[in-house]
Amino acid sequence: MTDITNDDLQSLRSAFEPLVGLRITWLSIPTGALVGFEPSQIAVIVNTLLDAILPQIKFLASDKDNAAKLAGVGLSKAPGVIGQREAYPDYVHLSGRRVELKGLFVDNPELDLKRPPTDREPSARLKENITMDIIDPANDALLVAAVQLRKDPSGLCSPYITDIGVFSMVQCVRARDKSLADRGGRWIDGIPNVIKKTRVASLKGGKKLQKADFEKDTNFGKLKRIPYEPLQTFMRKHGAI
Numbered sequence: 001m002t003d004i005t006n007d008d009l010q011s012l013r014s015a016f017e018p019l020v021g022l023r024i025t026w027l028s029i030p031t032g033a034l035v036g037f038e039p040s041q042i043a044v045i046v047n048t049l050l051d052a053i054l055p056q057i058k059f060l061a062s063d064k065d066n067a068a069k070l071a072g073v074g075l076s077k078a079p080g081v082i083g084q085r086e087a088y089p090d091y092v093h094l095s096g097r098r099v100e101l102k103g104l105f106v107d108n109p110e111l112d113l114k115r116p117p118t119d120r121e122p123s124a125r126l127k128e129n130i131t132m133d134i135i136d137p138a139n140d141a142l143l144v145a146a147v148q149l150r151k152d153p154s155g156l157c158s159p160y161i162t163d164i165g166v167f168s169m170v171q172c173v174r175a176r177d178k179s180l181a182d183r184g185g186r187w188i189d190g191i192p193n194v195i196k197k198t199r200v201a202s203l204k205g206g207k208k209l210q211k212a213d214f215e216k217d218t219n220f221g222k223l224k225r226i227p228y229e230p231l232q233t234f235m236r237k238h239g240a241i
Contacts, residue, residue: 003137004097004168012097012141013166018069019145020161025060026053028156029149034113040120042113043105046147046159047124050103055091075099088130089140089169098140100130100169102223106148106162106238122240125221126176128192130169140169144223144231146238165234175228176221185217192220 027049029037053060055077061067074094078087089098102124107113126142146163180186185194193214219225224235235241 001137009166016164022161024159028158038114039107047103099143101143104146106146108148124223137170142167142169172228176226192217
């Protein structure tokens with residue numbers, strides 16, 4: 001089966017273009033309250049809201065012109081399995097393409113958040129439940145929405161979608177899985193595992209590794225660690241790498 005084409009991805013990017021610059025009015029935070037939040041905590045709140053609101057994006061329109069534009073985004077929630085919390089994919093586009101959404105929270109240095117001594121790595125990832133056997137290579141895309149908290153006209157702070165990236169899902173997953181293999185990792189009972197640091201010497205000594213020599217890869221699938229150049233470029237653009 002052929003992969004989704006660059007033209008297909010560009011068409012989706014054009015369809016999603018009205019999202020850029022959009023203020024998510026469903027969340028407003030008093031500026032003075034931000035000192036109680038770390039950027040990563042705000043990111044969880046915003047990404048959860050983004051996931052719920054995109055299929056209902058038309059309700060964010062502030063005037064009739066915006067309403068008409070946003071109605072054309074064409075996303076609807078994909079049918080999931082009852083009881084399954086994280087079904088794949090997130091959305092179906094009116095073109096028939098399937099879309100998985102990931103939010104990339106971009107810190108705003110102009111706001112007084114409770115920042116830790118060192119930056120925390122963005123948590124967005126393609127988890128192990130997204131595997132080659134459930135992907136439709138010709139139709140599946142990854143939509144990454146860069147979101148930043150900004151002051152809105154009322155003086156409160158709201159999330160704004162500042163940029164979007166649309167990528168081939170199958171290419172991202174191939175790169176993710178190849179990275180695991182290149183690091184000496186392997187899938188064990190459906191879980192991506194890497195060699196324990198304490199067992200690296202055994203590997204260098206030529207000993208045959210056993211199941212006990214591996215541990216779960218806790219960074220598996222993080223977007224900044226997927227060596228797919230278009231995705232890496234987008235992450236660098238927004239300071240995530």
